[in-house]
Amino acid sequence: MTATASPKPDVIVIGGGLHGCSAALHLSMRGVRVLVLEKDHVARHASGVNAGGVRQLGRHVAEVPLTVASMALWHGIRDLVDDDCGFESHGQIKVAETEAELETVRARVAELGALGFTHEEVIGQDELRSLVPAIADHCVGALVSRGDGAAIPFRTTFAFRRKAIALGARFQEGGTVTRLARQGGMWTVETADGNRFEAPVVVNAAGAWADRIAAQVGEPVPLEVIAPMLMITARVAPFIKPVVGATGRTLSFKQFPNGTVLIGGGLLGRAVRDENRTELDFSQVSVNARTVWDLFPCMRGATIVRSWAGIEARMPDQIPVIGPSGTEPDLYHSFGFSAHGFQLGPIVGRITADLITAGSTDLPIAPFRIGRFAA
């Protein structure tokens, strides 16, 4: 399959994760001809294997305007991509195990309130117990964001792809972009299998490999490759609706409608990105298991049937790179989501499309500029 027969695209998107697919969708909705180049297959990496958490709760303040705007898109996800993506909104809860932790979450709500955001609230022990009856007795309260929820990652990314294709986008899988060069207002993009593609604009949505694309245009970034781990249990009787995290330790805990329980929360294995491979670290997985043991006594006898890790990019300040390149015109970045980029997928694609088609966006993206790492 070669692209030569088809008309030249207006934009080449590198990377078929949720961010690449979302950019492709939003651009296609505006009549822009898009070609997505993906080295493996769509949703093969972080976007297909993540925990599916759709969370505004507890985000870095710089991300709050984006997360709120993205949440609005999530609540209308079927209108956007013609598929509900398995999205369910039963809220997300961050449990406080001590009075001191409760104090921290109160300060958080105050900080957000001062910025004009009201989606996070503090709840006391009684309401926590009614929302999460299975929570351990020692928990004193929590921070909640009632509009949050979870979706099915692979299905979501595929839905974005399907809709983009329906609107005219093309996807080429199985070709690694190896070279990027710009001449006379045109980008030439070469893949390892010997194909060449041309377009006036390029989007770098290459996830954990995005630093290599940036380096091609003289724009090195301090991207760290990480391997967040997840595990899943055999089915247990339904007992919890919201997604639960913790304040003092890392946790992401949710039950699927089929009864299986997903346990994760930022603990890391090892990533070997050149081989698309991760190694689990069971001493870390066991830390996660210990947290669940403490917070959900009813889960102590549960059986773990599977665990895995995905490859993701993390930036030193834990927030992504979004926006135009600092060295080349007509190149846009969207990567480095630091293990919480799934929820941002719908909006960041729109922002990228805004930047490309209108030259600006109405959301504050200055904190995410790539130039912030320059010495």
Next chain:
Amino acid sequence: MSPPKSNFDFDIAVVGAGPAGLAAAALAASKGASVVLLDEQVEPGGQIYRAVTETPVRDRKVLGPDYWHGAELLGPLRDSGAVHWSGTTVWSVARPREDAPDGSRPIQIGLSRNGAASMLTVRHVILATGALERPFPIPGWTLPGVLGAGAAQVLLKTSGLVPSGATVMAGSGPLLWLLAWQYLQAGARIDAILDTTPKQNWRAALPMLPGFLRSPYLGKGMKLMLDVRRKLTVIGNVTALRAEGGLAGGGTLKSVVYTRNGTEHRLPADTLLLHQGVIPNLNLANATGCAQRWDEQQRCWRPTTDEWGATSVEGVSLAGDGAGIGGARAAEEAGRLAALDALHRLGRIGREQRDQSAAPVRAALDRALTGRAFLDTLYTPAEAFRVPADDTIVCRCEEITAGAVREAVRLGCSGPNQAKSFLRCGMGPCQGRLCGPTVTEVIAAERNVSPAEVGYYRLRPPVKPITLAELAALPKTDADIDAVFKH
């Protein structure tokens, strides 16, 4: 012998105490390596020699002389000094860590024993995890009363149990005949054997017959089949099969419906034993990251190995049926080869010594494998039984039908891993053991490409379920380990 640094530190771990593992552990330990043999069964012996020291079936005639050969492997193991941890489930084998401070590249093994999980550190692993029955997905195979012939044999070997009531066996392959014979010896009732071996397989296998005529199994196999045919009703050329329950869409098994020469027949049955050969149990090797390839002749995935059983992962080798089906005697010899190579890699014997010791073992291995190609070709299951029709369940854990898999292919799923993400098939407690080969073949057939091209599940530890409690209590230091895990 190099003294282990702790009770959780060995030169070599052998996973699986069947013929391959027993031979490997005994040989490696006899040459001075510290060896731990891990097996989830309470007794050594693997599938073929299952419960050989304990079986209540004391009449030697019932299980046959091949079974009792297993006992001969136990003496050398005992004398070798290898440590045998029975009742130990291995759920993870990690590749050597590149970043160990002393450059030792240790391999960590996750295991559960006596309800506690722990990690073991070794320098070499020999996986001898044996075979699994090939899935045999027919309509109704999930009904109570329908089970694998291998599972039934386990009950016979370990508990002396045979089915009661009307019993039908169906499928093809040597093991089906062996079990029928063992049941006959045990005085069990078998109403009929429905032989699904495709007629045309005979034509394909014929050119390989000369090899088979020299096989050590020929005489035994023929005698056994003749014996069974004389005493039982064997119905050949069965091309379609269905299990029916007493209630519409369910209940327990009431009858078996089969098609022969285009006509449907019905047999009442309380038990239906299904079997269409065995395939390598590669879950642990796959989850460890060992490269694997599609074996067109045996129609299964098998890990890629060199002539010593070494895999693509440093420090991990394979022996026995887990590397490709070769039978018990071949497994034993392959275990010895893997042990010799491991000893060489650990610097305990030189290359020359390894090669010299290996020569007679290799000759024995070749003898044991003589005639294998004939059996593999003759007993290749029919396409209809490998690639079932739409309404047949393929993934039992998640109740996913072949039709759902085909639908996913039409939605853009190109391989088993995408089907997994789409449908959750292969995501249940069995981790794809029961559906993997079928899902591969269904997708390949639907896309009209070879199974090699569609690939197989990427599996992940734990390859056997463990409890949250076990994992939460995973000891962190050697002292913790010794405290919870006395042996």
